[in-house]
Amino acid sequence: MIPNVLSIAGSDPSGGAGIQADIKSISANGAFAMAALTALTAQNTQGVSDIHFVPPAFVQSQIDAIFADIRVDAAKIGMIATAEVAAAIARSLSGHAAVPVVLDPVMIAKGGASLLQEDAIAALRTLLLPLATVLTPNLPEAAQLLGVRAAATRDEMVEQGQALCALGPQAVLMKGGHLDGATSPDCLVTAQDAIWFEAPRIRTANTHGTGCTLSSALAAQLAKGLAPAAAASAAKSYVSTVVARAGDLSVGTGHGPTHH
Numbered sequence: 135m136i137p138n139v140l141s142i143a144g145s146d147p148s149g150g151a152g153i154q155a156d157i158k159s160i161s162a163n164g165a166f167a168m169a170a171l172t173a174l175t176a177q178n179t180q181g182v183s184d185i186h187f188v189p190p191a192f193v194q195s196q197i198d199a200i201f202a203d204i205r206v207d208a209a210k211i212g213m214i215a216t217a218e219v220a221a222a223i224a225r226s227l228s229g230h231a232a233v234p235v236v237l238d239p240v241m242i243a244k245g246g247a248s249l250l251q252e253d254a255i256a257a258l259r260t261l262l263l264p265l266a267t268v269l270t271p272n273l274p275e276a277a278q279l280l281g282v283r284a285a286a287t288r289d290e291m292v293e294q295g296q297a298l299c300a301l302g303p304q305a306v307l308m309k310g311g312h313l314d315g316a317t318s319p320d321c322l323v324t325a326q327d328a329i330w331f332e333a334p335r336i337r338t339a340n341t342h343g344t345g346c347t348l349s350s351a352l353a354a355q356l357a358k359g360l361a362p363a364a365a366a367s368a369a370k371s372y373v374s375t376v377v378a379r380a381g382d383l384s385v386g387t388g389h390g391p392t393h394h
């Protein structure tokens with residue numbers, strides 16, 4: 135049976151990130167994609183020019199409508215924008231503890247625009263981290279959640295992953311793309327161990343939406359019944375594939391999208 139995956143995220147009308155990337159990634163990873171919107175951005179490959187916030191009660195209505203009718207095999211949370219939306223999502227998911235949740239703590243767009251209000255970081259930490267099966271921070275996001283400086287070594291990545299696990303997630307996929315080096319190392323950290331995934335670093339401007347794509351692929355693979363380590367490995371190789379073939383596209387002149 136095809137699994138159903140719900141993305142709870144913001145819209146990127148340029149198609150590179152947000153729910154648009156999530157739907158492409160979930161579909162390509164063999165699941166049926168659903169999307170509940172938290173915010174609408176106005177953006178292109180140059181950057182974000184405006185954000186329209188979806189009222190928190192309406193975010194909750196969307197999620198509740200899905201759960202009232204449809205089996206959800208995994209959920210992915212992306213841009214939450216505000217503390218009130220974080221609370222609405224937590225309320226909606228609270229009765230569904232068996233559903234695996236991938237939490238991508240989206241904070242800043244690749245072009246530099248803030249996608250998360252300052253006071254929402256505390257709400258993300260206290261309300262949503264405990265619901266996460268897998269949290270997928272990049273190194274600046276992990277540091278923001280912990281209130282420390284960004285990890286600069288692999289040992290620090292593991293230490294910060296463990297510190298984040300102590301805040302509630304069952305596992306933390308620390309994304310090491312910000313480290314220097316020939317490879318892009320990610321580490322899946324649990325209370326018990328740390329598993330590394332390596333991929334060659336691809337030098338390209340087309341990385342817009344890679345975080346969205348990874349977390350959605352991971353949710354789809356968890357929905358198919360894979361354990362977190364196997365799901366993370368499949369998701370990472372999917373991201374490498376879509377980044378490698380981004381050169382086929384001709385979409386804007388800034389931070390371009392990947393090709394699913």
Ligand code: PLP
Binds near residue numbers: 146243342345
């Ligand atoms: N969600 C939305 C709606 C966005 O616009 C963005 C980036 O612009 C993101 C999430 C995060 O994108 P990325 O996967 O590049 O980190």
